[in-house]
Each structure stands twice: as structure tokens, then as C-alpha cells.
Amino acid sequence: MSTTNTILLTSTVAATAGYLVTSAYAVHLFSRLHIDGLTSLGNREALGILARRAASRRPGSVGLLLLDVDNFKAINDTHGHAVGDAVLKVLATRLDSLRLPGERAVRLHGDEFVLWLGAVPSDERGRQAAAHRVAAVRTALTKPIVLGGLRLNLAVSIGAHTLPTRDLQLSALLAGADAAMYVDKHGRRLTSLPANGRLRDHRPGRESA
Template sequence: MGDRHREDNLGPDHVSGIETPNASIGITRYFIDTGRLEWDARAADIFEAGLDPRPAIEIWHERVHPDDAHLLVQLYEDASADVGAECIYRVVLSDGTVRHILTRSVAVETAPDGHPTVLTGVVSQVRPLIDTSERLGTVLDSVSLGFAILDRDMIIRYVNTQTERHLGIARDQLIGRHLHDALPDTQGSYFDNLHRDALLTCGEVSIEAPALFRPDTIMEVTANYVEDVVAVSFRNITDAVHRATRLLDAYRELLAKSRLDDLTGVLNRSALFERIERVSAEISLPTAILFIDVDNFKTINDTHGHLVGDHVLRITAARLADLCNSNTVLGRIGGDEFVIAMFDDDEPLTTNEPEQLRRRLRRAARAPIDLNDSTLSIELSVGIAHNTGESTLEDMLTRADLALYEHKTNISRIDVPRRTKHQH
């Protein structure tokens, strides 16, 4: 498209007077030889296409008011001859309501023999004014989107009022200048990539990125290729992004809480086994699994009450967690029972490392637990299952559980946990 067409395309002599409440600009491409119509998401919204799987041309024909069909025939003839043709016509939506649509051609692609093959246009929902001397610029200046047109060489051909406000620069200081000269901050930015990709793909590209000219603002910037020009639109999505971030954080928090044991804060049973299985799939099965329980825990509950029992479990879980590192997975599988899976780090675990961890766990558990007017000491039983090289996860868990039982029966211990009065 030559410079004359670009200037005519934006000039004041080819536009209609319209008013555009809640305006949104969409782009359409009509392939003359095949009768196929393509539109972007904004145009689809204007014609209330929604999730309708039918071809766009079929939806469009259904929507056009029959009394306005002749307007579109004339538009087609005018657009085929030159860009800048426009008209306002009515469409009837599925609920019977009527919309007025402004359509304007912005580019004509031709075959080698000169006949037109593709018509590209912009569409917008409008409300006709009595005073028809207003111009299409009214549409572009009324939309909430920032809108600009760059040619293939990145010369600014048009900016609307929202763009002026966003930049804080009048359009007469921008139009006709190279983007980098008029706005040096754009050089090397995502604007270069969007412009390049739109030209390469002859389609639409979009990005969400921090605004170059307004701190703490996030913009959605979309570039649409229209023959030899790139139409760039942008809108402030800061609030939407922050809302989405808050929702995502809340979801993650909820998800994290759903994976933790309510009482102790370590992984719950399902999350524990899921984590062990995932790490096993990524590296290898655990080198060892430790089954742990609190000796005489039923006696603690019966003697001191469940509130004390819960307190003992919370303290015990915290002490176990303190002795675990990034190569271990700890969780509570129910009651007073916990499981620790030990994985190899860069260096394989030695045979005695699980035994050393068992001794540290039992020693840490013996530290007095403060109650209201006394202390309570507990003992842990720990069963260990080593990876034999041919083990399965289920086999190791079973052997660790059996080893726990053997450990409990082979060690002499006091039947009732020791409780000592505080000295005042």
C-alpha cells in the first residue's frame, strides 16, 4: 500500500459521523476468490460469534439485517476499487437485539493480474449521530484501547487520543516520524519484536509486559498485520493481572494447605506418598525408608488427654523436620506414625547413615516437652528398610513397617512416659 493510500486511509474526507459507546475495534479479512471470512477475537465479539463452530462468513450472513444487504454490496464494490470505503449497517443478534456496525476497508490485496483477492477492514459497534460530519477518528478516539498504526518501516502513521494520553505526547509530534526517533525508549523493546513478528506471520501477535512509559503498569499489547501496515493496540491490564495473581496465590495457598497435615504441618499421607513417588521417578527409589511412631502414645492420650497428645505430636513432628534435609521427605501417615524417605544426593548414602539418623531422631525426641506445670519425655521406635537394588517402593514400605514392629518388641522401655513436676 503506497503512502497516498496511507494518508487517504486516515484523512478526514472518507469517514462517517458515529458515536461509539464501549467501542472496540476488530479486524476482518475477506478472501474474495474463496468467499472465506476471517476475524480476530474482537470482531468475533462484535458479531456475537462466541463459541459458535460455524464458519465466520456463515455467522456474518446470518447476522446482517436483510434491509442493509445493499449497503454491503456497494461497500464491496468501493473497497475493491480502493481502500477507505466504509458504511454503517445493522446486524441482528441471536436474542433479537440490533447493533449498528461500522465497517471500513483498510487494505486491498491483488493478484498478479490486478484483480482484488483479499479485503481487510476494521469493524466497530457504533451508534449513528444526526450530525454525520463527525469522522472515523471519533471511533478511534472513543475506544478505551490505545491504538496506533505503523508502516513496514516503523513510521508512525496514526495514533488515537488514548495513545496521546498514555504517552503524554501530542499526535502531531509523533505522526510521520520513525518510532525509535519519536519514542527512543521503544528501541530494542518488545515493540520491535511485535512489529517484526506481525510482518513475518502476516497475522496477530500479542504480549503482556510492563509499560515502557508508565511505571508499575502492565499492558496487553497486540500487533495486527494489515497488508503493509501494522495496527498496534494496547490496554492497561494491571488490575486484572493483580487480581489473577491474588487468585493464583490464594489457590496455591489452598493447595499447599490441602497437602499438609492439619495438626503437625508436615506432609499428609497422600501428599507424602505422592512426593516419594515423584522424586523416585525423577532420580531413583529411596535409599532407605524409616517408619516412626511414638511409644505408648495411647497411654499419653489416656493419662493426660488428647490436647496433650496433640501437643506431643506437633513437637515431635517439628523435631523430626529439624533433622531432615533436602534429600529427605517427611510426612505423617496417621495417628502417631511418621515416615521419612531418604534419597541419594550427589554422593550415595552409606549403609549406616539411616541408622545414624535413627539415633539422632530418638535422641531429639527425648528432650523434655513442656506442659502447663510439668514436662513429658517420650521415646520413638524407628524401623528401617534399605533399598536392596531390587526393591520396589511398596516392598520397602512394608519392610520398614515390619522393622518398626520388631524394634518395638526388642527394646525394653518404660510403660508410662516419664512426667516430671516443675521445680518452683
């Protein structure tokens, strides 16, 4: 091989290696920015991307479910944060397994999760579809969790909300779902209470009831 060809080959290999390193770093950076480190679900930034994409498309409606675990703090306090983290991972796996085409499971923070429903009908059918998804998610997430010799029975609060994509704001979509989740949490409280009689309210400025 001539010296010129050797130089060209070396340059090509170096350029390819540089590209691969850059690409690998880009993937790593994207994961850090958009993937939740504990559960490997999407994070709030990933949810924001979904909302912005929806707002830029043709007119329609989108929906999401917002959920949290009732009295999750008691799990951490009683069994430790390692068990709490394990519970969150199980819930994340279950939620992710429920996804239909176009849906995305997201962990917002703590014990709060979102199931992004994507496009839904703009009329009553959209709200009914969201209600059906609430029922399916509740059934899956409230199945007992067994961790070693520990068996946990959880309750989850879920709120659904839909909005037109025109001028869509993620904050408004989450606020609507949050209000619905609050009603669900405290509505069910009238008929069923945890063993200690207390429910945690996740919203800032509100004390646990």
C-alpha cells in the same frame, strides 16, 4: 488518558487480579492436599510424590525412617487430646529440624511420622547411614517435653528400610520400615516397659501387647 488506554489498563488490572486470585487458590489447594494441618509437615500424599519422583530417576536406592510414639494413646487418655496434639507438634518440629539436604519430614497419621532419607548408597553403606539416622532421631525425639507444668518422657519406635528405585513402590518401602519398627518396639520391650506395662501396636489386626 484516552478511553482506549483506560479500557486496556482496566483489562490488564482485572487480568492480573484474576491471575493472583487463581495463584493464591492454587497454593491454598496444594497446601490442603500435601500439608498436614496439625504439624505443617508433609502428609502421605507428599510422601507419595517423593516416592514417584525417586522411581522416575536414574537407578539407585532410597530410604526412609518410620516412627511412632510408644503408648501415645495413654497421653491422650491421661492428659487430653489438646496435650496430645501439642506433643505431636513438638515432635514434628524436632523431626523437621533434623533434616539433611534431600530429606523430608512427613506425618502419616496419628502419631506416625516418616523421615524421607532420599537417595542412599545401594550397598551396606546405605543401611549403615540409615542406622545412624535412627540413632540421631531417637536422641532428639526422646528428650523430655515440657508443656506448662507437665513434663513428659517419651519413647519412640523407629524402623528404617531402603529399596532400589527401580519399580519402587511406596507401600513396599513402608512395609519394610514397619516390620523393622515392630522389631524395635518389641525388642526394647524386653528391657524397658512403660509404667502401665503395656505397649500400643499401631498395626491393623494386632492387639497391644
